[in-house]
Amino acid sequence: MTRTVYVNGDYLPEDQATVSIFDRGFLMSDGVYEVVSVLDSKLLDFGGHIVRLKRSLAELQMDNPLSDDEYLDVHRQLIEKNDITDGLVYLQVTRGNPGDRDFAFPPAGTRPTVVMFTQSNPGLADNPAAKTGWKIISVEDLRWGRRDIKTVQLLYPSLAKMEAKARGVNDAWLVEDGKVTEGTSNNAYIVKGNTIITRALSNDILHGITRAAVLRFANEAQMKVEERSFTIDEAQNADEAFVTSASAFVMPVVEIDGAAVGDGKVGAVATRLREIYLDEMRKAAV
Incomplete structure (x- = not known):
């Protein structure tokens, strides 16, 4: 079954989701991520993960593309669309695609790339x-x-x-x-x-x-x-x-x-x- 994933505002089947080959996350590992656990279709310690995400972005002088409420809404939408009871939601923000490859990253204002997807893990809390x-x-x-x-x-x-x-x-x-x-x-x-x-x-x-x-x-x-x-x-x-x-x-x-x-x-x-x-x-x- 094909998952629904999130890429820059769109919900797509995973086999239709793409990111530019010039994205700095791909070329330079210029990005940050968070993983939020899901139990009983609810998010664990979501607020803490978003606080850390914003700190990571700030440390890398990267714009924060979404509000806290928008991040939460996408997480919940993905849980619903993929029928996740227990599992994970992966969130990644990269500096995006400013153009040709260059070690120097662009000034503030380049639109970051935001990718999110789920992984189902039934019985996550009951790991033997x-x-x-x-x-x-x-x-x-x-x-x-x-x-x-x-x-x-x-x-x-x-x-x-x-x-x-x-x-x-x-x-x-x-x-x-x-x-x-x-x-x-x-x-x-x-x-x-x-x-x-x-x-x-x-x-x-x-x-x-x-x-x-x-x-x-x-x-x-x-x-x-x-x-x-x-x-x-x-x-x-x-x-x-x-x-x-x-x-x-x-x-x-x-x-x-x-x-x-x-x-x-x-x-x-x-x-x-x-x-x-x-x-x-x-x-x-x-």
Whole structure:
């Protein structure tokens, strides 16, 4: 069945949707994106994703083409047109097509390209991996220095993800100067004693929307949170580990570079945080 997608104001069958070969998103990875989860045909933490989108656009000196209400309307239209119960809505904004290829981008006023599409994922919240946990490897972090901007420059994370797949595990944690930055598409955490530890926000990591919500819920549940960097060795010797993202929610990690974390089973803290997150997000979904 052909999906309906959105391109620059038009709703089209996916096989009829096109973008110029001169679009800077295609030529230069000059664009940003967001992914919003859908449960029970409603959007999770939509407002947070739009706030981050606007920040990313501003950091790249790119015009914001739509209002918050227009973004919300397109998301809802796509959910309805594609009959999405559980899944994702992908949103991408690029600097558009100013003409011939040039490293120097055009001044403000060039119309950005806006693309949105859905991906159906029945049972998204019931991922069986949440019961068994992920196994991960560590790889050197070779990305550019502005990871706080959610750009479409995803080649290196893709290569790291493929290395993990080739080695028979679920994902990779990226390491810089001996410390974990984040996962290929998620924020990273360990638990030691009663303390949840995760890297502090900076240009080094993505300011995760799920991260913000989970840490807020952890504080409300009177769990201790410490924002600091940690090493792979420290993670291997932790009681628990987990990651957060818009699509994985809270996902336990049970093995790092072949070493079991804790007893090698899904821990109580990650399990509880996943339960709280899904419950609270469903209540607030739009």
